[in-house]
Amino acid sequence: MSLKEKDEHDHLGWMEEKQLSPIEKGYLFTLIWLDKRFRVVDYLELLETMYYRVNLQMPKSHTEQYNLDNKFWYWYPLYALGSFSTLAYVVAALSGALLGFYYTPSAALAETGTVAYSQIAMIMQDLQFGFMLRSIHRWSAQVMTAAVFLHMLRVYFTGAYKEPRELNWLLGIVLISLTMGFGYTGYLLPWDQLAYWAGQIGVEMALSIPIIGEWVAQLVFGGFSLGAPTLQRMYILHVFLLPFVVTSLIAIHIAIVWMQGIAEPH
Ligand code: HEM
Numbered sequence: 001m002s003l004k005e006k007d008e009h010d011h012l013g014w015m016e017e018k019q020l021s022p023i024e025k026g027y028l029f030t031l032i033w034l035d036k037r038f039r040v041v042d043y044l045e046l047l048e049t050m051y052y053r054v055n056l057q058m059p060k061s062h063t064e065q066y067n068l069d070n071k072f073w074y075w076y077p078l079y080a081l082g083s084f085s086t087l088a089y090v091v092a093a094l095s096g097a098l099l100g101f102y103y104t105p106s107a108a109l110a111e112t113g114t115v116a117y118s119q120i121a122m123i124m125q126d127l128q129f130g131f132m133l134r135s136i137h138r139w140s141a142q143v144m145t146a147a148v149f150l151h152m153l154r155v156y157f158t159g160a161y162k163e164p165r166e167l168n169w170l171l172g173i174v175l176i177s178l179t180m181g182f183g184y185t186g187y188l189l190p191w192d193q194l195a196y197w198a199g200q201i202g203v204e205m206a207l208s209i210p211i212i213g214e215w216v217a218q219l220v221f222g223g224f225s226l227g228a229p230t231l232q233r234m235y236i237l238h239v240f241l242l243p244f245v246v247t248s249l250i251a252i253h254i255a256i257v258w259m260q261g262i263a264e265p266h
Contacts, residue, residue: 011028011032015028015029054259058259058260058261066264078150078154078158079154079262081147081150081151081154082151082254082257084143084147084151085144085147085148085151086250086254088140088141088143088144088147089140089144089246089250091136091140092137092140092141092144092182093243093247095133095136095137095140096137096186096239098133099123099133099134099137100239102119102122102123102127102130103116103119103120103123103189104116104119105189105231105232105234105235106228106231107191107227107228107230107231108228113191113192114191116189116190116191116231117190117191117192120134120189120190120191120192141182141183141186142183144179145179145180145183148175148176148179149176152172152176155169155172158263159263160262160263162263164260165256165260165263167256168253168256168257168260171249171252171253171256172253174249175246175249175250175253178242178245178246178249179246181237181242182238182242182246184198184202185234185235185237185238185242186238188202188230188231188234189231189234189235189238191231196226199221199226199230199234200225200226202220202221203217203221203224203225203226203230206220206221207224220233221233
């Protein structure tokens with residue numbers, strides 16, 4: 001028997017001896033299969049050591065420090081607002097991806113209004129469950145904005161922004177701004193009257209910035225009045241740039257919470 005065969009024989013024999021359940025057997029079998037090819041166990045152990053090293057240096061969370069695990073603490077429900085924002089974001093992202101199958105960011109003229117507008121009308125009137133998909137997207141977006149705002153109030157009133165969490169507060173400011181950016185760029189996509197005039201206000205706000213106003217209007221809106229370039233920019237911001245940036249920043253934000261632990265109230 002070769003060494004390799006002996007190894008396999010030993011593993012299988014050990015599994016039989018321990019009388020493992022089929023799930024446990026499947027798990028071990030996959031792990032051994034992967035380990036033989038990619039040394040995954042070494043890497044998992046490395047990760048584990050890193051986890052404990054990082055964790056040792058982090059301050060204790062409120063519940064750890066005061067042993068509050070089994071006591072109800074009246075602020076607790078409000079501590080779910082950050083996760084609630086994340087959940088709303090995931091729902092908006094998934095429903096948005098599905099809406100993307102049916103929408104074209106085109107300001108070209110169609111039979112009824114522009115192509116973009118008539119696609120939205122099609123989603124609402126002709127597409128099976130289209131109205132529901134669009135409603136889920138709009139509602140999750142609005143719930144996310146509200147949840148993020150309330151989450152910020154919770155962080156403020158429990159004093160959780162103080163040292164050592166200043167950076168996460170600043171990151172939060174960026175996140176709430178980008179959340180509003182998501183809302184604004186999405187609002188313009190139906191290219192209806194509401195969208196058009198909200199866009200006009202945006203251009204004028206950009207133009208009111210001293211010195212760089214005209215440059216900002218060109219960059220963000222594609223000119224000083226609204227047109228096809230505006231819609232195209234809003235689309236790319238909404239479905240490409242913002243999703244990448246916001247998803248990464250949320251991941252960093254939550255990773256920092258994981259490293260620092262939840263703050264105790266001040
Ligand atoms: C997309 C937006 C956001 C998401 C998804 C998010 C997510 C989270 C999550 C899941 C937590 C864990 C604790 C909790 O849920 O309360 C947290 C904590 C925190 N967030 Fe956010 N957040 C967002 C926006 C903000 C904003 C706008 C601010 C403030 C300007 C902020 C500042 C903080 C701080 C300082 C903590 C640490 C709190 C503590 O240790 O008690 N976050 N965030």
